[in-house]
Amino acid sequence: MSSTFQAPKGTYDILPAVSGTVLAVRDALAAPLRRAGYSYIETPVFEDVKLFSRGVGESTDIVTKEMFNLVKRGKEELALRPEMTASVLRATLQANLHRSGNLPVKVWYSGSQYRYERPQKGRYRQFWQVGAEAIGAEDPALDAELIILAVDAYRSLGLKNFRMLLNSLGDRTCRPVYRAALQEFLRGLDLDEDTLRRAEINPLRVLDDKRPEVQAQLTGAPLLADYLCEDCKAYHEQVRELLTAAQISFEDDPKLVRGLDYYTRTTFEFVHDGLGAQSAVGGGGRYDGLSEMIGGPALPSVGWALGVDRTVLALEAEGISLTQPSTNAVFAVPLGEQARRVLFALVTELRREGVSADFAYGAKGLKAAMKDADRSGARFALVAGERDLAENLVQLKDLTTGDQTPVALDALVATLKEKLQ
Ligand code: AMP
16 A cells, blocks of 8 residues: 555545546536536535435435535534535525526536445445536426437537436326325335335335336336326427437336426436446436425426536446547756756746646656656657757757757747647
């Protein structure tokens, strides 16, 4: 072991070998949103714990088991955010963005989330999402817009093996009727105590239970699709038509739920087939009741969050490489004290002129420094010793061909810029 300390369980470091890919993924997931009128928003990584218990849902695993609560002066009043929808809505209400007269408020974010989960590949205690929320409008075109933007983002990365699952969760009119029917059905099954309790608090979540013994019993369960009211049916049909017109393929999944009472109508999930158990790369839906649950006015809204970590894993699974290793164009190798000063000044000037350049630090000899130059992947090495400087020269070595030419000091920046074009 090379250090006393390790990254905490369930976390990992984004090291230089993959950090370029991570940045490229965040950019790619956000790019379609920026072209569609979404503005960037940031909120604190911790919030009043009650925002999440109300805004994410008292009966969800996220709140009951997975929240990172912070103890402040002996009391747990704050928690690290497990997701950002509640925070974004809180910020919108606090700043009265919804009263600006311009609805929907369309925002996007990029940030880390925290859940005390059992870690495994693709499931971490700190992970990253790029997300989008469109707040304050009920319009099937808005639901379709967000789904299209997510699919376009995945496609722009070159991903192919992902699918979208789509469902409607109904609304305040039709869902309670369905909920009661489902509850009645679940009470008749052979379920463990925990699951029976869940069936009473939040029966839709039982549909999402991944255990085969539970799934086997759910075969004959009533489906929400058969209970949707006319309004919800028409709304869902419009979303489906708009997606089809935009060449977005989807699979109707009548058992796809998000499990929280304020989630309404459109709900969707993106899954990638190369990821094993943690196959969801993103998900979202409409949450028309959330604003009221955290004390705001009625603000029908829709949003999604795409997982950055799992998108990176999906790229690996499909063998897609996004970035070239970052290299400098120039690597400076000074021989002696005077050359150190002159070349250091030249490197600074090159950088200011937009040419990427690095320097042999640590007073190395010529051989070791030239090895560093090769390893750096630079196209040119700049070498100078006292004799060169006496003649106002530096040696410019092309590291691909090995050719070396003397260049006058005052012509160097222009010469390099020309050669690098
Ligand atoms: P959710 O907020 O649970 O709907 O999650 C949205 C997306 O975030 C998921 O589809 C995953 O890609 C990602 N995600 C959720 N939880 C984790 C986790 N513990 N580790 C890594 N990614 C996650």
